[in-house]
Amino acid sequence: MEKTMVNEQPTENIMGTLPVGKLLMKMSVPMILSMMVSSLYSIIDSIFVSRLGDNALTAMSLATPISSLLACITVGFTVGMNAVLSKKLGEGDSETANKAAGNGLMINWIVAAIFLVFGLFFTRMFYTFQTDVVEIQNLGVQYTSITCIFAFGLANQTMLERMLMATGKPLGSVFSLFTGTIVNLILDPILIFGFFGVPALGMRGAAIATVAAQFAAASVALGFNMKVNKEIKFGLSMFKPHGKTMKEIWAVGLPAALQQSISPLMIFGMNQILLGFTTAAPAVYVIYVRLQSIVLIPIWGLRNTVVSIISYNYGAGYRERIKKIIRICLIATIAITCVGVVIFQSIPSQLLALFNASGEVLDIGIVALRIISFVFPFSGITLILGAFFQALGKSMNTLMVSIIQCVLMLVTATLLAHFGSVYTVWFAFIITEVIVALIAGLFMRNVNENVILRIGKGV
Structure with a gap:
């Protein structure tokens, strides 16, 4: 039976004392549920917009690519803040942990200000570069300009x-994410189609509903922090800017932000490849x-949770807890993603029906x-290994894996598009994800030998 450990403090955070299995359930299940709720933002928008x-x-x-880039960069820097804050709490350094929270917020405000400028001046250029269809350009500008100008809601x-x-x-x-999703769900049909005397705003309505939901969620999260986060x-x-703390946040957060930002770049590239066949293909994508x-989402929830847990135990020196956390996470990842494979193989037409798919969109x-x-299983393994790298101070591994993934995906998709059809392009995902998961596994073996096994204190 696992021992309860005390870090020479009168009381210690549950991340260093609670049995690993129970801790992962306690921490990851709420995060997974909250991320499921959060994902409804984009899903609800897509269903109504369709x-x-x-x-x-x-x-x-x-x-x-733009909305994902905003989310990825802000999340990336929260990973840095999370890792530093959790590690400092594990070391018993509450003062620096507090500085990490404040400096992390300031970094995300800077990110939001940059996107505000993009929303004001560069959205039209972004769409004219991608397509000559004027209706698609106008609809895209309506949506993206609003979500970028009001990016402070998501950043906070x-x-x-x-x-x-x-x-x-x-x-x-x-509670924060649940609030945002409910606000979005209520406002989307009202603002998009026009109900209760509100004019139908179409794509603008979808964007306004999204940013309103983000500000509502941020307000609830602030209230919880003020009330219960001692x-x-x-x-x-x-x-107050603190150089050393800021540097530590950037050391983890910048690679994490860059790593996650590669995904929007890949989406942008895939859209250009798919547009070469038909405008229906990006809709499928x-x-x-x-x-x-x-x-x-369960893997992302586990990933976001485990960064804090492993960072804390890394700071506290609990090697065996870290090894057990990694083992449980890998088993859970494979099981969850295999269920996803079965669902997608069984009912693809029903899933597409949620988005009003018909004709060419349905066939493709x-x-x-x-x-x-x-x-899915290979993508899940790569995702969860990335969290281990970040928590153990090896964020560059995560960044390298993402760069390889992006380059390999776009090259493979381009070749398959050149020699095949829109149907063969999808095999680029299988080729890419299998290779990338193997590379991530090799990196993890190195991290195990050079970091985990050298942690000074085990149980």
């Missing part, structure tokens, strides 16, 4: 929710991305979902 026509859905697909929401996770208070994060002392002092997120979509779904 009722505006195929061009609207294609416009949303072309918008995905992301960081404030992760503060709750980093300090072992996942329930607050669940590890963080909110005040002006936490926002955005449907796949939305549906894939449902399958991988059924084949695409059945082919791509085989990559």
Whole structure:
């Protein structure tokens, strides 16, 4: 039976004392539920927008790289804040942990300001570069300009929710995300189609509903932090720039942000390849991305949770706990993703029906979902290994894996598009994800030998 450990403090955070299995359930289940709720943002938008026509859905697909880039960068820096904050709590350094929270917020504010400038001046250029279809351009500009100008809502929401996770208070994060999703669900049909005297705003309505939901969620997360998060002392002092803390956040957060930002780049590239066949193909792709997120949400939730848990135990020197956490996470990842494969193979047409798919979108979509779904176990393994790298101070491994993934995907898809059809392009996912998972596994073996086995204290 696992021992309860005390880190020479009167009381220690549950991340260092609770039995590993129970800890993962306590921390990851609320995070997974909250991320499932969060994913409904984009899924709900896509379902309602699909009722505006195929061009609207294609416009949303072309918008995905920007909205994903914003989310990825802000999440990346929260990973850095999370790792530093959790590690400092594990070391008993509450003062530096508090500085990590404040400095992390400031970094995300800078990111939001950059996207505000993009939303004001560069969205039209972004769409004219991708397509000559004026309707798709106009619809995309309507959506993206609003979500970028009001990026501060997402920046605050992301960081404030992760503060709750980093300090072992996942329930607050669940309530925050649940609030945002309910707001989005209520406002989407009202603002898109026009109800209760509100004019129909179409794509603008979808964007307004999204940013309103993000600000609502951020407000709830702030309230929970102020009320129940005793590890963080909110005040002006936490926002004073602290060079060493900022450097530590950047050391983990920047590679994480860059690593996650490669995914939007890959989406952008795939959209250009698919547009070479038909405008229906990017619509299929955005449907796949939305549906894939449902399958991988448990892995993303586990990933985001385990960064804090492993970082804490790494700071505290608990080697055996770290090894056990890694083992359980890998088993859970394989089991969850295999279920996803079975679902996608069994009911692809029903899944596409959620997005009002018909005609060419339906024909291409059924084949695409059945082919791509085989990559889920490999994608899941790569994702969870990336969390281990980040928590153990090897974020560059995660970045390298993502770069390889992006380059390999685009090269393979380009070759398959040149020599085949829109149906053969989907095999690029299988080729890429299998190779990338093997590379990530080799990196993990090196991390095990050079980091985990050298941690000074075991149980």
